Amino acid sequence: MSVFVIGGTGFIGLRVIRLLAARGEQVVCMDINPNAAPFADLGSQVRVLRGDVTQFDDVISNMSAAKPSRVINLSYYLGSEHAPHVATKLNILGMDNCFEAARICGVNRVVYASSLAVNGMQKHYGDRMITEDDFRHGTNQYAVHKIFNEFQAADYNEKHGMTITGIRPANVxxxxxxxxxxxxxxxxxxxxxxxxxxxxxxxxxxxPVHVDDIAEVFTRVLMTDKPRQSVYNTGGxxxxxxxxxxxxxxxxxxxxxxxxxxxxxxxxxxxxxIDNSRLIEEFGIQYxxxxxxxxxxxxxxxxxxxxxxxxx
Ligand SMILES: NC(=O)c1ccc[n+]([C@@H]2O[C@H](COP(=O)([O-])OP(=O)(O)OC[C@H]3O[C@@H](n4cnc5c(N)ncnc54)[C@H](O)[C@@H]3O)[C@@H](O)[C@H]2O)c1
CATH class of the missing domain: 3.90.25.10 (UDP-galactose 4-epimerase, domain 1)
Incomplete structure (x- = not known):
């Protein structure tokens, strides 16, 4: 199976790629910074291309050439200090470029990174666990972009019958x-x-949750044909x-x-x-x-x- 990974040379992505390769998958990684992670030891199983997720032509041309059956988007600006125009382009338009290219390429299974940030401060919930169904109180740039990403995914799922799944990592x-x-x-x-x-x-x-555990979560959810839910908390x-x-x-x-x-x-x-029982019960993951x-x-x-x- 071929997997197209956007933002795959970053902190989480490089581990996801290694886990996918260990499962025998062929990986094509597109990143604006392709040399940040070395994969030479994995030979022809992992191909890394330079591409910008904010440029639809880059996404569609590289994705269609890769002919993937799965797509995952990990490219993002972490933090909320970014200029609005720049952050919107990567976080919102980049996400749409990924979903739209997947739709055109006929890739039904897509995974993207949301974040615990969607929930904002703990004080909004009191002293209790937060589930995926709770109201999302996040207000900063990063949180609001992640909340909108969850809407984008739901919109594609509803209107185009796709199975796009969000993972909300805690503090990796x-x-x-x-x-x-x-x-x-x-x-x-x-x-x-x-x-x-x-x-x-x-x-x-x-x-906190260790990046090796998070990479396992992304990989397991990505490789599942029919996840029961559209969003999962990872907890920690x-x-x-x-x-x-x-x-x-x-x-x-x-x-x-x-x-x-x-x-x-x-x-x-x-x-x-953070309540992660949805993820743990469905995927049997143990940190x-x-x-x-x-x-x-x-x-x-x-x-x-x-x-x-x-x-x-
Ligand atoms: N690290 C955490 O604690 C954490 C927690 C919650 C959610 N997340 C989410 O997980 C995802 C991955 O996080 P990470 O820690 O690996 O981040 P990272 O910054 O290490 O990796 C992001 C990757 O995206 C690439 N990228 C940036 N702009 C790009 C562009 N225009 N086109 C193509 N690639 C581009 C970067 O070069 C980098 O390799 C992000 O969506 C992040 O918001 C991370």
């Missing part, structure tokens, strides 16, 4: 994450490098930065992690209590224990720094 974590939410990443990677790190609030809550581990710091100190007793304020932060946190993932990140960073691994 991994040693090479540099865009999006990174405080929970730096809380692990900086101490692993022996560097000090500080954060405003000890009680700030996050919902609800944890405060203070508690995450304690896990890190358990592995690295000399870790220098400081907080400007010992209390507060919870009430200004984005949503972190590795979060503590193990923290150790994995520490040791990956230490390997890069030529430091010996920490024992589990």
């Amino acid at each position: 974590t991994g040693p090479d994450k540099v865009r999006g939410s990174v405080d929970h990443v730096n809380c692990v990677t900086q101490p692993a490098r022996g560097k000090p790190v500080s954060f405003p609030h000890k009680d700030a809550m996050r919902c 581990t609800a944890i405060s930065l203070g508690d995450l710091a304690d896990i890190v100190r358990g592995y690295l007793p000399d870790a220098r992690i400081a907080f400007e304020k010992e209390t507060g932060g919870k009430e200004i946190s984005g949503n972190y209590m 590795r224990p979060f503590r193990q993932r923290v150790l994995q990140i520490i040791n990956e960073v230490r390997a890069q720094e030529n430091l010996p691994p920490i024992a589990g």
